[in-house]
Amino acid sequence: MSRYCSKCGKANKACICQWIQNLASNVELIILQHPNEQNRPLGTARILQLSLANSQVFVGENFSNHQQLNSLLNESDTVHYVLFPNDDSKLLAQEALPSCAKKVRVILIDGTWRKAYKIWQLSSNLHTLPSIHLPEGLKGQYLIRKAPSENSLSTVEAGYHMLSILEPERDFSPLLTAFEKMIQFQIDQMPKEVFEKNYRE
Template identity: 25%
Template structure:
């Protein structure tokens, strides 16, 4: 997915960067040294979510560009590019979404370290994610995994978040950790914290304090 959709401004004083989503004053693009994880992340997002400056799916693409793809979800037609990648991918594909199948969840999180896997993440609020899942028949045949964190999310940029739920990039970090890519997880977490710091400073139209 290209950057054809302009990211909304956090502050009236500065445009938002179309890559990291932050105000140009606090843009972190030049601070990021990209990684290349073994795990592949396919992020399915709506135009509404992609235009939000707080979207962490876009941030994951910035940090992990070669292993992350972003696909636009449209209500009236399926994402043909995502379907093609699912069909042609030589490894295993999983959908990160709550599942009642506890046996599968346990197996998937503990036995994927040596495999080539792609993880589909639905980027958006829980209400939006449920809507996308409900309307995408092609997602329902994919094995599901779910994450039940024992900590609260660091993502506090939106109101009304459910307790013990993670934002998209935090979910990706949990997957990296669970599949043995702990160094990549550490780096993503470092840039996520940088993003949060620069977002809050940019929202007040000033540079972050050291």
């Protein structure tokens, strides 16, 4: 008998499936995942993938010649964006979306900041797409993973905020609920002094 859930891929005792809800979204998601993130017990991209039927994950580091991704990017009836802050990125706002587009597809990069930046650097096919960033001031709740700043967001948090801005009429809060339950389970497994020393300083 496998020690891992066949659906979410996490250890059976840490399975997150009970907190996953199927959510409808008009915005499609493509998650470009660094290989280092693929089997992380606390990876959050899986929450998006399980919750949103119109999302998919591609694993790699250089997506320039990725056949599936390039095929999607060539769809003429779809407008693509990359959620990645850079010198040319624009603030994400619902009003910024073209009203004539039949479909909107957003690319998220899943990895530590350094790994995500490497994907961005290597994947030349992303550089021709309009890039967007989230509003300043959003604070991440990834309490048990070191982050470069308090406004660093996990992939699922970034996805939640992005979808909530683009589709304010929908409730995407179950994404954060699953994330918070996953984090709390891990905290509950730690001795209190370990959590306080390593994550509350």
